[in-house]
Amino acid sequence: MRTSKKNDSVCFKRWSRKGYAIFASLHKVVKIAVITCSCSLVLMPHQGVKAQSIVSDSTQRVDLDEIEISAEQPIPWSAASGLSQILDRSQLSGIPGQQIESALRSMPGVDVRQRGMDGMQTDISLRGGSFDQTVILLNGIAFTDPQTGHYNLDLPVQLQQLQRIEILQGSAARLLAPAAFSGAINLVTTNDSDPDGLKAYAELGLGSFQRWMQATHWSYKQDKIQFSGQLNHQKSDGYRHNTDYDRIDGLMHVRLETTAQQAWSAQIGVQTKEFGANGFYSLAYPNQFDATRTYLGSIQWNLHRSRSDHQIQGFFRRHHDRFELFRAGIGAADWYTGPNQHRSDVGGFQLKNKHIFNHTRLQWGAELRNEHIYSTVLGEPIDHHAKYSHAKNRLNARWFVDPTWYVNRWSLGLGASANWNNDFGFYWTGGSRIQYQMGQQSQLALNWQHAVRLPSFTDLYYKSATQIGNASLDPEQSDSWELSASGTKGKIDLAGNLWYRNGRQLIDWIRFPDETVWRSQNLTRVNAMGTEMLLRWTKPIKGIRHMTTGYSWMQMDKEAQGYDSKYALDYLQHKWNGSVQSSDLTAFRWLRIAAVLDASYSTRAGTYTDPNDNLLKKYQPEWLLNTGIQWDCGMHWQWKASVQNLLNADRYDFGGLPLPGASYQISLRYQIQ
Numbered sequence: 001m002r003t004s005k006k007n008d009s010v011c012f013k014r015w016s017r018k019g020y021a022i023f024a025s026l027h028k029v030v031k032i033a034v035i036t037c038s039c040s041l042v043l044m045p046h047q048g049v050k051a052q053s054i055v056s057d058s059t060q061r062v063d064l065d066e067i068e069i070s071a072e073q074p075i076p077w078s079a080a081s082g083l084s085q086i087l088d089r090s091q092l093s094g095i096p097g098q099q100i101e102s103a104l105r106s107m108p109g110v111d112v113r114q115r116g117m118d119g120m121q122t123d124i125s126l127r128g129g130s131f132d133q134t135v136i137l138l139n140g141i142a143f144t145d146p147q148t149g150h151y152n153l154d155l156p157v158q159l160q161q162l163q164r165i166e167i168l169q170g171s172a173a174r175l176l177a178p179a180a181f182s183g184a185i186n187l188v189t190t191n192d193s194d195p196d197g198l199k200a201y202a203e204l205g206l207g208s209f210q211r212w213m214q215a216t217h218w219s220y221k222q223d224k225i226q227f228s229g230q231l232n233h234q235k236s237d238g239y240r241h242n243t244d245y246d247r248i249d250g251l252m253h254v255r256l257e258t259t260a261q262q263a264w265s266a267q268i269g270v271q272t273k274e275f276g277a278n279g280f281y282s283l284a285y286p287n288q289f290d291a292t293r294t295y296l297g298s299i300q301w302n303l304h305r306s307r308s309d310h311q312i313q314g315f316f317r318r319h320h321d322r323f324e325l326f327r328a329g330i331g332a333a334d335w336y337t338g339p340n341q342h343r344s345d346v347g348g349f350q351l352k353n354k355h356i357f358n359h360t361r362l363q364w365g366a367e368l369r370n371e372h373i374y375s376t377v378l379g380e381p382i383d384h385h386a387k388y389s390h391a392k393n394r395l396n397a398r399w400f401v402d403p404t405w406y407v408n409r410w411s412l413g414l415g416a417s418a419n420w421n422n423d424f425g426f427y428w429t430g431g432s433r434i435q436y437q438m439g440q441q442s443q444l445a446l447n448w449q450h451a452v453r454l455p456s457f458t459d460l461y462y463k464s465a466t467q468i469g470n471a472s473l474d475p476e477q478s479d480s481w482e483l484s485a486s487g488t489k490g491k492i493d494l495a496g497n498l499w500y501r502n503g504r505q506l507i508d509w510i511r512f513p514d515e516t517v518w519r520s521q522n523l524t525r526v527n528a529m530g531t532e533m534l535l536r537w538t539k540p541i542k543g544i545r546h547m548t549t550g551y552s553w554m555q556m557d558k559e560a561q562g563y564d565s566k567y568a569l570d571y572l573q574h575k576w577n578g579s580v581q582s583s584d585l586t587a588f589r590w591l592r593i594a595a596v597l598d599a600s601y602s603t604r605a606g607t608y609t610d611p612n613d614n615l616l617k618k619y620q621p622e623w624l625l626n627t628g629i630q631w632d633c634g635m636h637w638q639w640k641a642s643v644q645n646l647l648n649a650d651r652y653d654f655g656g657l658p659l660p661g662a663s664y665q666i667s668l669r670y671q672i673q
């Protein structure tokens with residue numbers, strides 16, 4: 001049973017035997033144990049929950065004479081610190097270009113840095129953290145790549161298949177993993193609220209630079225079992241020399257409810273990518289090439305009882321990477337011995353439990369995670385493998401406990417995670433959160449988080465003509481504080497925060513102007529502070545579905561002096577986003593047309609080495625304008641068209657690597673529902 005208030009679910013814990021109680025009229029004992037409503041916010045269409053809605057990460061309780069009201073958020077980082085944002089399906093369907101990277105780029109505080117087009121390689125950072133400090137989850141499973149964060153988005157899914165994207169700005173290291181140093185992103189493909197029956201579509205698309213796209217998706221649900229799957233293929237000749245690509249994604253998911261309280265779910269996926277990497281890792285070598293393959297799978301068991309939830313996950317991911325400094329060996333230097341090849345395997349188990357007492361919610365769990373790599377360059381030398389000359393294995397174990405206490409309108413959360421690694425020994429992460437519930441849909445919170453991140457295999461061991469790792473690196477550490485407020489009034493959602501992070505021993509790749517080699521190094525200290533603001537207005541005027549705007553600002557107090565910082569000191573200083581999405585622009589059933597316009601402005605701190613004169617240059621401000629239109633023409637047919645970088649602006653996410661100018665995409669979809 002739901003209340004009339006948005007985001008609240010009602011649980012009847014007990015009903016006292018009073019004469020005026022409605023059940024007294026039955027003249028018999030009526031016992032109600034627990035009625036639980038557990039569903040995602042973005043899957044409540046009747047309540048109009050939208051993208052960028054502000055998600056409270058605590059259980060809100062109000063003790064009344066007869067009932068107890070409880071609201072739970074089924075997000076993997078429940079009770080974690082930071083600002084949570086959600087892009088739901090209605091918003092994702094209107095993203096121009098239909099790329100995951102485009103959706104993330106539209107969110108304030110999210111730094112999306114692309115080296116090529118259409119997500120061939122994208123680094124995601126939150127609040128000025130590096131791409132290695134952000135965890136990417138697929139349906140709640142962390143498949144983080146231990147080789148390098150460059151491959152964290154090598155997941156077999158496209159934006160068309162996502163039901164929602166959940167974004168956490170701020171550390172969740174104590175609940176998710178140490179790699180969630182500055183935040184986390186969860187990509188969700190499943191939709192348990194689908195009605196019974198078959199739902200499927202096939203889509204064909206084309207676009208600038210000889211783009212071609214074919215996609216199919218299907219789902220079937222009957223009683224207690226649900227299947228879903230997708231298969232996608234994309235290719236392009238590229239927007240400049242050696243930026244062509246060919247990509248295939250496939251993902252299957254199944255869910256089985258064995259009882260009303262117990263469910264099993266499993267997923268299995270595969271991805272292959274081959275792409276020209278013109279200057280991706282060094283501007284001195286324009287003919288680089290990369291080929292990757294990803295295989296992943298997971299199984300999950302969930303049990304829900306009256307006041308407790310139990311979950312067990314098992315997961316595995318294998319990632320192959322073949323990097324050629326000289327594509328196909330053409331024009332190779334005399335010292336070049338051939339491509340670097342890597343195979344990383346990640347597997348493990350995780351146990352999570354949650355129990356709700358009268359005024360307390362307690363979460364606890366444990367995880368065992370093994371990370372292994374075979375490589376021609378990463379790790380320690382071996383002589384027992386025919387293909388690889390190096391290998392390394394890391395075993396990670398962690399235990400966490402996270403209680404939250406509730407008193408009237410106040411809540412206090414304290415959490416800690418004990419971690420052990422066979423190379424770095426014991427270390428801990430933790431944090432606290434105090435929140436005041438100002439109203440049914442408004443709250444004020446203060447957070448503190450302590451985070452630690454281990455170096456990646458690339459940070460430690462990589463050696464090439466352009467990069468040299470450092471096996472003596474120490475783990476990164478940080479302490480973060482955040483003051484946040486959020487609320488909803490009528491059709492307006494508003495949120496804002498102020499945050500500060502004290503970072504120590506942060507890992508970065510640096511290069512001096514007279515050198516061509518990047519070196520990994522612990523920076524002594526990097527302090528950062530910033531603010532983020534979100535505003536969403538639903539149906540402000542007739543014909544407009546919603547308007548959103550967001551702004552983020554950040555400042556770091558340590559600058560690169562005399563050297564080029566590749567990541568840690570190269571951050572978005574100002575970022576503004578605005579979006580307007582229309583309702584149907586016509587009243588004709590066969591001519592339902594909707595449009596969207598996205599705009600952003602950003603300034604990036606830091607410098608890069610100009611390949612033309614080998615001098616350090618500052619990044620220039622950038623405007624980006626994207627637009628899209630969707631036409632539902634009846635009989636299960638739908639057209640989509642979009643134009644990205646409508647102003648044809650010169651754009652650089654990384655200095656010296658130009659991104660595409662104005663480009664278009666068109667697709668036709670046939671849907672069975």
